[in-house]
Amino acid sequence: MRVFNIIALAALMALISCNVDGSSGSGAEGNDSTATTKSEDKEKKPIVDTVTLAMNGDIMTGTILPTRNMPPNDGKDIFVDCADILRRADVACGNLEGVLADSGKTRKPPGPLNFSFMMPTKSVKLLVDAGYDFLGIANNHINDFYPVCIESTIKTLRDNNIGVAGTKACETSVKEINGVKYGFCAFGHEEYSLKTQDTATVKRIVKQLRKDCDIVIVCFHGGAEGVSQRHLPNGTEYFYGADRGNLRQFAHLCIDNGADIVYGHGPHVCRAMELYKGHLIAYSLGNFATPRGMSLHGPTAYAPVLVARIDGKGMFIDGKIHSFIQYRDKGPRRDAGNAVVKEIRMLTQEDIKDNQLNIADDGTITKK
Secondary structure (H helix, E strand, C coil): CHHHHHHHHHHHHHHHHCCCCCCCCCCCCCCCCCCCCHHHHCCCCCCCCEEEEEEEEEECCCECCCCCECCHHHHCCCCCCCHHHHHHCCEEEEEECCEECCCCCCCCCCCCCCCCCEECHHHHHHHHHHCCCEEECCCCCCCCCCHHHHHHHHHHHHHCCCEEECECCECEEEEEECCEEEEEEEEECCCCCCECCCHHHHHHHHHHHHHHCCEEEEEEECCCCCHHHCCCCCCCEEECCEEEECHHHHHHHHHHCCCCEEEEECCCCECCEEEECCEEEECCECEEECCCCCCCCHHHHECCEEEEEEECCCCEEEEEEECEEEECCCEEEECCCCHHHHHHHHHHHHHCCCCCEEECCCCEEEEC
């Protein structure tokens, strides 16, 4: 009974913390007649001509539990090569692959295959200094240490003015930055997160953000994992028997219901990009800042920062893939050879039928 009370209290606190400073938690089921879709919104005058968004994949700056595995200097130098890119953008987004907490009990059995990640709460300063505005937590590590540590993560991010979304108690985050209202949401594939497979909920959330915000950003955690999973399949993906989502269908559904841009992570490798109805989709940006606890060899070390410039109606103008490669204990470091650019270009050319994007050798992205 005591454990139940603690978990219930944690869930309640998470709900409260996600409704502070413009973030939204939950709402009644939406329907097509009450929500404003992108097609209905086209006549509205844009509040701004262009905005620039910076996006990247998984972030896990070092863990203190179940065993301590922190990089040198507690990770203070992880973002040294990329923070200027993140800070220059109007909005910077990523995926927090683990919890922010200082104590807890892992849900997984002990042993070498216990991949559980608890970043100390003081590590939030690294994220603030790097320039993050929003972080998604809809992934398979946010519940490594039970709901009480989900609540700690949400509270720590919110207390430091970083928008957070991705759980049933914390569906969206809305922030006004330089006069533009941004709506952010995140989806994963686990029961404790919002799920890409739950199309009714996806539509409700995206439509509500479209109604309330100027720019709508969707991130997702999905797909099978590993170097063999770099190519984007058609249909539903499975990993060790678990449904990891139909990601083409999900991304298109988000755009169709009002999202301006969609980006993903989860396979620990990069995947193709697509221009769909004038909107950019990045199907996986891979690992980004994971200097300990994850494999960093070959394509799993590729760590792009995707910068996209969109107009006031969310349509893609141009962008750039900034190529970084991760190293153990260091995090992402500039890649003079642009290996990441070459990888994403090849995957885009091979996996996207009627590809509408040009990706230059230096990473510049333009429309064909």
